[in-house]
Amino acid sequence: MQLFFQQIFNGVMLGSTYAIVALGLTLVFGILQIPNFAHGHLYMLGAYITFFLMTLYGFGFWSALVTSMVALGLIGMLIERVVYRPLQDRPHINSFISAVGAMIILETSVIVFWGPQGRRIPNPYPDMVELFGITMSHQRLLVIVAAFVLIFLLQIFIKKTTPGTTIEAVAQNREGAMLVGINVNRVSSLTFAISTATAAAAASLVAPIFMISPTMGALLGMKAFVIVILGGVGSIPGAILGGYILGILEAIGGGYLSAAYKDVYAFGALILILSIRPTGLFGKEVS
Amino acid sequence: MAVIRFLRDKWFYLLLLVLALCLPLLITNRYHFQIVIMGCLFSIATLGMNLILGYTGQASLAHAGFFGIGAYGVALLMKGGLSFWVALPLSALIAAGIGFLIGLPTLRSRGSYFAISTMCFGVIVSIVAGNWIDLTGGYNGIVGIALPTPIHLPLIGSVGFQTQVAQYYLVLAFLLLTLFIMHRLVHSLLGLSFMAIRNNEALAGSVGINTFAGKILSFVVANFFAGLAGGIYASLMGAISPSTASLDLTFNWLIFLLLGGAATLAGPVIGAFVIPVTMEYLQSLAEYRLIIFGALLIVVIIYFPRGVMGAVGNLRQKVRDFYDRKKGAKGAAAG
Numbered sequence: 001m002q003l004f005f006q007q008i009f010n011g012v013m014l015g016s017t018y019a020i021v022a023l024g025l026t027l028v029f030g031i032l033q034i035p036n037f038a039h040g041h042l043y044m045l046g047a048y049i050t051f052f053l054m055t056l057y058g059f060g061f062w063s064a065l066v067t068s069m070v071a072l073g074l075i076g077m078l079i080e081r082v083v084y085r086p087l088q089d090r091p092h093i094n095s096f097i098s099a100v101g102a103m104i105i106l107e108t109s110v111i112v113f114w115g116p117q118g119r120r121i122p123n124p125y126p127d128m129v130e131l132f133g134i135t136m137s138h139q140r141l142l143v144i145v146a147a148f149v150l151i152f153l154l155q156i157f158i159k160k161t162t163p164g165t166t167i168e169a170v171a172q173n174r175e176g177a178m179l180v181g182i183n184v185n186r187v188s189s190l191t192f193a194i195s196t197a198t199a200a201a202a203a204s205l206v207a208p209i210f211m212i213s214p215t216m217g218a219l220l221g222m223k224a225f226v227i228v229i230l231g232g233v234g235s236i237p238g239a240i241l242g243g244y245i246l247g248i249l250e251a252i253g254g255g256y257l258s259a260a261y262k263d264v265y266a267f268g269a270l271i272l273i274l275s276i277r278p279t280g281l282f283g284k285e286v287s
Numbered sequence: 288m289a290v291i292r293f294l295r296d297k298w299f300y301l302l303l304l305v306l307a308l309c310l311p312l313l314i315t316n317r318y319h320f321q322i323v324i325m326g327c328l329f330s331i332a333t334l335g336m337n338l339i340l341g342y343t344g345q346a347s348l349a350h351a352g353f354f355g356i357g358a359y360g361v362a363l364l365m366k367g368g369l370s371f372w373v374a375l376p377l378s379a380l381i382a383a384g385i386g387f388l389i390g391l392p393t394l395r396s397r398g399s400y401f402a403i404s405t406m407c408f409g410v411i412v413s414i415v416a417g418n419w420i421d422l423t424g425g426y427n428g429i430v431g432i433a434l435p436t437p438i439h440l441p442l443i444g445s446v447g448f449q450t451q452v453a454q455y456y457l458v459l460a461f462l463l464l465t466l467f468i469m470h471r472l473v474h475s476l477l478g479l480s481f482m483a484i485r486n487n488e489a490l491a492g493s494v495g496i497n498t499f500a501g502k503i504l505s506f507v508v509a510n511f512f513a514g515l516a517g518g519i520y521a522s523l524m525g526a527i528s529p530s531t532a533s534l535d536l537t538f539n540w541l542i543f544l545l546l547g548g549a550a551t552l553a554g555p556v557i558g559a560f561v562i563p564v565t566m567e568y569l570q571s572l573a574e575y576r577l578i579i580f581g582a583l584l585i586v587v588i589i590y591f592p593r594g595v596m597g598a599v600g601n602l603r604q605k606v607r608d609f610y611d612r613k614k615g616a617k618g619a620a621a622g
Contacts, residue, residue: 035399086589092398093346097545097588100538104581112574218534222410225403260418267407274404275392 006134007255008248013140013209015247016147020202021220022227022239023151024195029225030234031171032188034084035092037099039199040221041106042079046072046200047212048110051121061124065204069197076196077189085188103218110214118211125208143205150201151240154194158236167191171234219263226270232279307459311452320451322567324523326560327458328516331465333540333547333555335512340541341549342473343505344485346398348537349389349405350513352412353382355532357514358521359416362429365522371435375518382514383507390506394499397488409534416529428528435522454523461519462556465512469552472508481505482550546587548596557595 025039046068053064083102087095125138158164169177170187178184203212210216227246231238246266254262294301314320332354339347360378365371393404416423423429435457437447448454472478483491484498492498521527530536540559547558569576591598 029399035402083585090592093340093402094588094592096346096399096402097541098585100541101581101584101588104584105578108574108577108581112578222403222406226407229400229403258418261414264411264414267411270407271389271392271404274396274400278396278400 002134003255004252005132007251009134009136009140010255011248011251012244013143013206013247014251015244016144017202017206017243018220018223018227018247019240019243020147020150020198021224022231022243023154023236024198025221025224026228026231026234026236026239027167027191028195029228030232031167032191033092034080034188035096035099036084036192036195037096037221037225038079038083038102038106039195039224040217040219041103042072042076042196042217043199043203043220044212044214044217045075045106045110046196047121047203047207047216048114049200050204050207051119051212052114054121061204061208065201068200068204072200073193073197076192079196080188080192085185107214107217114214116214118213120211121207123208137209139208143209146205147202150198154198155236157194163190223263223266226266230270230273311455317451319567320455322563323560324451324455324458326563327455327462328520328523329540329543329563330462330556330559331458331519332513332516333543333559334465334469334552335509335516336540337544337549337552337555338469338472338481338512339505339509341544341551341554342478342485343481343502345394345502345506346402347405347506347509348402348534348541349409349412350509350540351532351534351536352409353386353510353513354517354520354536355412355416355527355529356382356385357517358527358531359423359429359517360514361518361521362432362527363422365433366429371433371522372438375515375522378518379511379514382517383511386507386510387503390503394502394506406534406537409532409537413529413532413534416532423529426529428526428531429521430526432521432525432527434525435519448523458519458523461515465515466552466556473552477501477504485550542584544594546584546594548594548599551596554594554596561595 021039021043025036028034028036028039049068049071050064053059053067054061059067079102083098084095087098123137123139125142127138129136129138129141156164158168166177166182166187167190169180169182170184174184177187223246227242228239230246231240231242249265249269250262253265310323311320314323332350336347336350339345357378360381361371361374364374364377369377389405389408393401393408396404417426419425435448437445439445446453448457473481480491480496480501483494483496484501488498491501517531520531543558543562544555545558546562547556548554566576566580569579572579587594593600
């Protein structure tokens with residue numbers, strides 16, 4: 001039983017990062033119809049920026065995290081403008097190829113400039129607590145709490161503020177939003193900035209726990225897509241719930257069945273679920 | 288007359304064929320020759336991808352997975368004592384069969400959904416190849432796979448495949464066979480129905496095309512050729528590992544296909560040769576060339592969405608327009 005709760009705890013921690021990353025992806029993929037395959041790579045870049053700010057420039061953990069979020073937000077806006085906006089009205093596959101180009105540039109740049117080896121961010125909160133026989137490091141608890149706060153703030157932003165509601169308006173009806181005077185291009189920029197900044201936050205939060213490496217983004221980006229599709233493209237609650245479910249699934253499967261195959265569960269589940277519901281679990285019926 | 292007309296219409300292709308047959312005389316460097324052999328192999332794989340992505344409009348990202356299945360199939364069957372000439376079609380059929388089973392659930396979804404679910408299958412293949420140690424040897428892979436079994440020809444006698452030249456003619460023969468089959472396929476009624484599905488699936492369905500069966504068939508044939516290329520690759524290289532099924536390979540072919548020109552028969556072949564050769568020429572730039580390459584990909588997809596073949600087509604159209612106008616002007620002057 002102790003192993004079970006320990007795995008649940010790890011799963012929730014893992015799921016917190018998945019939820020944030022998938023949330024950012026569902027905003028751009030579901031709402032702006034842009035299949036941003038470079039999302040995982042932007043996440044990776046966020047972790048690297050935090051690492052270098054902390055080790056080279058003596059930033060504290062929190063100031064590095066915020067600076068990294070701002071930097072990634074700007075990079076996200078740049079990528080939207082250069083890589084995706086010219087392809088707005090073309091078939092999906094074109095944006096997809098463009099995204100592959102962005103992926104190659106991001107991953108290779110990090111390898112060329114900073115080397116292919118893994119690195120570890122010094123852990124700002126190395127203490128442990130034991131609760132009901134479960135070992136929890138402060139950093140892991142912090143990830144869970146911070147993810148919760150971030151998701152909560154993002155919900156408030158989208159539901160209660162004017163810029164946030166414009167994002168929702170564009171999602172519901174692009175032409176309608178244009179008709180009432182919403183600048184759709186500005187909304188795209190804003191959504192991209194939020195999406196990449198939250199990815200940077202997630203990456204910086206877990207970076208002290210796992211190693212960071214140039215290839216860390218690829219698999220995570222793929223999992224984020226799995227979550228977004230399972231949860232229904234464009235559905236924010238679906239992305240959050242899907243993130244936690246996948247995290248727990250992986251931790252339980254990895255703990256009880258086989259750690260080597262832990263990535264197979266997520267991908268296998270996707271194929272299985274899409275075969276029953278071709279538009280995802282909570283997806284709307286669209287052709 | 289028929290021969291002359293054939294020569295007049297197809298002289299360019301005949302010239303290319305003669306060039307391809309004489310290539311071993313022109314290239315003496317072993318390393319360069321290896322690049323040419325890989326170009327032929329990857330052309331076969333990319334032509335398969337072209338059928339499902341270019342002609343049928345379904346972006347399958349499991350292509351390297353099926354390439355890997357073909358490669359592991361040939362490796363294991365040949366280790367089990369089968370001849371290459373039995374193991375190769377068998378492995379390609381296995382890849383096609385698994386493609387059928389995977390196509391049944393995944394082809395129910397469309398667009399990005401299909402791309403992502405097939406990508407998941409591709410990743411599963413490489414993870415399984417890395418972890419099913421008893422069968423696949425894990426991340427060390429399988430080494431010491433035999434070369435293709437020698438064949439006996441009526442006049443020439445026994446032909447082995449130890450030399451690069453023999454290997455080149457082998458892959459060239461398979462490439463020509465693939466091109467021939469693809470040419471017949473896309474110019475048939477079936478090929479037209481694939482394109483109808485790509486252009487408008489609902490409309491294709493309403494004129495009586497069974498769109499689901501069409502997509503499945505296209506997917507199965509595409510994966511057959513992926514498996515075929517993988518099988519030849521395993522035997523010629525002699526060693527395979529889970530990276531034989533990696534997603535990077537799928538992305539490479541995707542780039543070959545899109546830059547060369549999707550939904551054309553020449554495009555995939557052009558892409559599979561031009562891009563690796565360009566990469567070799569830019570060797571001095573080391574890692575930086577990948578950055579340039581990524582940027583090039585974005586520029587091309589924005590400004591030349593139909594790749595090299597699209598650009599060539601535009602150019603030919605412009606030249607033809609120019610001549611027509613000239614002729615028109617002359618006619619007007621005479622009249």
